[in-house]
Amino acid sequence: MLNSRRLILAHFWLAFAVFGVALVLGAWQMFIRSPLHTWISDPEWYYRSLTAHGTVMGYVFPTLIAMGFGYAISESSLKQPLIGRRWAWAGFGLILVGAVTAMVPVSLGRASVLYTFYPPLIGSAFYYIGVVLVVVGSWIWVALMSINLRIWKGNNPDTPVPLAMFANVAGAYLWAWTAVGAALELLFQILPVALGLKSTIDAGLARVFFSWTLHAIVYFWLMPTYIAYYTIVPRAIGGKLYSDTMGRIAFVLFLVVAMPIGIHHAFADPQVGAGFKFIHSAFTAMVALPTLLTVFTICASVEIAGRLRGGRGPLGWIAALPWNNPIMLATAFSFVLLGFGGAGGLINMSYQLDTTIHNTQWITGHFHLIFGGAIVIMYFAIAYDLWPHLTGRTFDSFRLMRLQLWLWFVGMIITTFPWHYVGILGMPRRMAYFDYTDPALASEAMSVTMSxxxxxxxxISGALFILILIRGQRSPAMEAEEYRFSMAVHPPASVPVALNSYGLWLALMIGLTVTNYGFPIAQLALRQGTSVPAVYIGAQ
Amino acid sequence: MxxxxxxxxxxxxxxxxxxxxxxxxxxxxxxxxxxxxxxxxxxxxxxxxxxxxxxxxxxxxxxxxxxxxPTFKTSDVIMTSAMLANPSSESIGRGATLAQQCAICHGPTGVSRADSPNLAGQYPAVIFKQLKDFKSGARTNAVMSPFAPHLTDQDMVDLAVYYHYLPRLPAYHPTQKIPAPRIVINGAPMRGIAPCGSCHGGLDNKTGSPWLEGQSAAYMKAQLRAFADGARRNDISQQMRNIARAMTAEEIEEAANYYASQPPDEYSAAR
Structure with missing residues (x-):
């Protein structure tokens, strides 16, 4: 039951349109700071482009995907028309207006502060207001998801919440709470300075607030991907979900442990005590738990599909899998990239090991591997899976889809592996210019070129993806069957209330925020004399 | 359930x-x-x-x-970008009177013929900070130091906003315009030197950094050398000392000659 097709399509199209633009910027940035191009002599253009790339890829694109996919999940899993569709359009409108409001000053070079803001750098107030509008737009989605579930529960008191919707609302709540850190930083610290009401800012406190958002935002980006693993993949490859309960546990674990771990982004920051860094490091290790649960469950589900298709023996089921199915291919690629990305992440979360790669290109390689690789490749899969149901038209070429996914997979490995390597060599991140003629840097030239x-x-893969979607939109109409999610081997008949509601997990999430962030924030906020003069972009 | x-x-x-x-x-x-x-x-x-x-x-x-x-006096001026914004016309007027004693070196129109800095159109915060530092002793100079003790804070504000008010004029001794050297547009990242232009204009401006176009090459070289050998140390967080120490003699020469050859009217503060 997909009633709000136009709404969902609007979200997906806007998401992929801005993704396409940001992808061009990203490729340009890699090119002009590589030895393939003579230096453009003005780093401001690089940072301007980098700010746009990061803002779009970090805030606008994944938020729109989560929202569009969320509306689709709400309608098709609850089999209930979306309640508050007008509000949903309002949220979409806010994101559109916010994205434009933010991008105009960035394009003019008035907000080249990168998407992570980096106070005391201060750009045009319109940039931050635009980002706030994007977040407010997404909060409308959070509220709508919550309301839709509540009403459905009222009508179906004895039915367990379908896994897809359970996970979707968990993602919405995670985002609602994790966005609070950056919202506090923007509203109480940066905007007063950007508007000229203050001229100093506590950069250390701002960094702590941002770390609150910065790590859990990755899990918000990850949610649609994980939902696809559990609720699309087994069905799409002709299998069944190994365990519905395992899925529920994984999603509530993300809710609890994704957020109170962000200070591992600030290991080199002197304003946070070593004890809190250790706690955050230890809790970061905990997020491996839902990921490992997921890897196990999905591998088991895929094995079920392989065996149903006649695969035999300990590994024979792998060959029997439908490898020409784009969803199968995307999942395998996503898992491989997630494996490498996760392995790199173990270095980043270790208080001591982090010092060897902190602030190097390793980090840039890492988050591109996880987000651009493992996560975005499943966004492609979601679009491929949903598109015929949204457009009422069939896709004609799986071959093109497979080519697109292969290109993305190979391209992401060629981009990020050398990136990690130059990071180990000590190449700093966020630098526009490198003099590769210097003997100390000459050895990095080859890796940067490969990257x-x-x-x-x-x-090329991104362009191909958009082409496939456009072709899908123009292909012959067909009667799409009802969109449905994976069935579990043992469909849930009765679920413990803890795995059918969020109260307990939200309480733990907020409780851990207080224990892990309360003191560092209070200490920095109350201490006098920690503010520094703001550095305005392009101002004197 | x-x-x-x-x-x-x-x-x-x-x-x-x-x-x-x-x-x-x-x-x-x-x-x-x-x-x-x-x-x-x-x-x-x-x-x-x-x-x-x-x-x-x-x-x-x-x-x-x-x-x-420290065995020397350090600067106690805190620079903010809001410093001295929106001056009153009275302040500018008082500055004009006070500036008569400066004209012998800095020129009656704020453009020097004596290898002293051209002050016409300079950022007010920059002038104010240097005057404060001369008064506190954080910066010393045989000519300037005797002037500063008599200036009140208000005098310094008035002088700063007056000179900022004066129009930027082409330098007295411009040479043929020369192309920007690497140190100005690229810096030398391997030695930790940011491009000169990223603070002093051309690429970007940072609070507290003067614009340099058309200034005397002799003056700029002397200051860079003073920063390098530690004779001058009123720069914020040792920024200029760290840069000047890492610069080669040729780079100091190139940067100073380049900025001296640039007409100030081509400079644009707000891009």
Whole structure:
């Protein structure tokens, strides 16, 4: 039951349109700072482009995907028309207006502060207001998801919440709480300075607030991907979900442990005590738990599909899998990239090991591997899976889809593996210019060149993806069957109330925020004399 | 669905999840606040409470000895971008009167013929900071130092806004315009030198950095050398000392000659 097709399509189209633009910027950035191009002599253009790339890829694109997919999940899993569709359009409108409001000053070079803001750098107030509008737009989605579930529960008191919707609302609540950190930073610290009401800012406190958002936002980006693993993949490859309960546990675990771990982004920051860094490091290790549960469950589900298709023996089921199915291919690629990304992440979360790669290109490689690789490749899969149901038209070419996914997979590896390597060599991140003629940097030139070529492969793959969607939109109409999610081997008949509601997990999430963030924030907020003069972009 | 109470110790999920979470918080806190401070041999803790405070990030004096005081006067001016914005016309007028004593070196129109800095159109915060530093002794100069003690804070504000008010004029001794050298547009990242243009205009401007176009090459070279050998040390956070020390003699020459050859009217503050 997909009634709000136009709404969902609008979200997906806007998401992929801005994704396409940001992808071009990303490839350009890799190219001009590689040895393939002479230096453009003005780093401001690089940072301007980088700010746009990060803002779109970090805030606008995944938020729109989560929202559009969320509306689709709400309607098709609850089999109930979306309640508050007008509000949903209002949220979409806010994101559109916010994205434009933010991008105008960025394009003019008045907000080249990167998407992570980096106070005391201060850009045009319109940039931050635009980002706030995007977040407020997404909060409308959070409220709508919550309301839709509540009403459904009222009508179906004896039925367990379908896993897809349970996970979707968990993602919405996670986002609602994790966005609070950046919202506090923007509203109480940055905007007063950007509007000229203050001229100093506590950069250390701002960084702590941002870390609150910065790590859990990755799990918000990850939610649609994990929902696809559990509720699309087994069905799409002709299998069944191994365990519905395991899925519920994984999603509530994300809710609890995704957020109170962000200070591992601030290991090198002197304003946070070592004890809190250790606690956050230990809790970061905990997020491996839902991921490992997921890897186990999905591998088991895929094995069920392989065996149903006649695969035999300990590994024979792998060959029997439907490898020509784009969803199968995307899932396998996503898992491989998630494996490498996760392995790199173990270095980042370790208080001591982090010092070897902190602030190097390793980090940039890492988050591109996880987000651009493992996560975005499943966004492609979601779009491929949903598109015929949204457009009422069939896709004609699985071959093109497979080519697109292969290009993305190979391109992401060629881009990010050398990126990690130059990070180990000590190449700093957030730098626009490198003098590769210097003997100390000459050895990095080859890796950076490879990385830039990978960027072009990704660009080709991205263009191909948009082409496939456009072709899908123009292909012959067909009667799409009802959109449905994976069935579990043992469909849930009765679920413990803890795994059918969020109260307990939200309480733990907020409780851990208080224990892990309360003191560092209170200490920095109350201490006098910690503010520094703001550095305005392009001002004197 | 069975109606079981969630927030109750009778509920297994509640007991387990809260129990495990609390245990994790306590264990990691014990590790981070007690075990680790004691495990670090170079961290001297005076007791349990001291260990906890240290790990919590509460600043403390690690030594009872007084901190090392510099043998020279350091600048006490805090630069903000809002400094001296929107001056009154009275202030500019008073500045014009006061500036008569400056004209012999800095020129009646704020453009020098004596290898002193051209002040016409300079950022007011820059002029104000230098005057304050001359007065406090953070910066010394045989000619300027005797002038400064007699200036009040208001005098310095007036002078700064007056000179800022004057139009930027082409330098008295411009040479043929020369192309920007690498040090100005690229810096030397391997030696930790940011491009000159990223603070002093051309690429970007930073609060407290003067624009340099059309200034005397001799003056700029002398200042860079003074920063390099530590004779001048009123720069914010040693920014210019660190840069000048890492610059080669050729780079100092190139940067100074380049800026001296640029007409100030081509300079645009707001891009």
């Amino acid at each position: 830039a070529l990978g960027g072009f492969i990704l660009l | 069975p109606t079981e109470r969630l927030f109750s110790t009778a509920n297994r999920w509640f007991r387990l999840s809260v129990g495990i979470t609390a245990a994790l918080v306590i264990l990691t806190a014990l590790g981070g606040f007690i075990l680790l401070p004691y495990a670090q041999s170079d961290l001297k803790v005076a007791g349990l409470w001291d260990a906890i405070c240290s790990a919590a990030g509460i600043p403390k004096l690690t030594s009872s000895a007084s901190s090392v005081q």
